[in-house]
Amino acid sequence: xxxxxxxxxxxxxxxxxxxxxxxxxxxxxxxxxxxxxxxxxxxxxxxxxxxxxxxxxxxxxxxxxxxxxxxxxxxxxxxxxxxxxxxxxxxxxxxxxxxxxx
Numbered sequence: 635x636x637x638x639x640x641x642x643x644x645x646x647x648x649x650x651x652x653x654x655x656x657x658x659x660x661x662x663x664x665x666x667x668x669x670x671x672x673x674x675x676x677x678x679x680x681x682x683x684x685x686x687x688x689x690x691x692x693x694x695x696x697x698x699x700x701x702x703x704x705x706x707x708x709x710x711x712x713x714x715x716x717x718x719x720x721x722x723x724x725x726x727x728x729x730x731x732x733x734x735x736x
Contacts, residue, residue, distance in 0.1 A: 638683070643676030 651668030655661065 639676045639680045642679045643672040645672075646675035647672030 647668040649668075650671035651664050654664035654667050659667070
């Protein structure tokens with residue numbers, strides 16, 4: 635967040651803090667509700683003052699993204715199966731011989 639967003643957040647915090655305090659809420663509750671209002675207001679201000687908009691999903695190539703996600707899922711599944719087989723091998727080794735092999 636830039637300095638402008640910090641100023642907006644600080645002003646909103648002060649306004650909401652005083653508002654809740656004058657409505658006779660507890661001091662700590664007024665303080666934290668003001669903090670929440672200030673942070674959310676500063677975040678909204680940063681979004682509204684953005685110069686460049688993020689690209690829409692139609693511009694990023696939806697078909698390529700689906701294929702990429704599928705490739706990632708396949709790689710993750712292969713890694714998981716390798717870990718499971720290694721885990722199973724180490725568990726069998728720790729247990730020693732089973733009753734079936736005796």
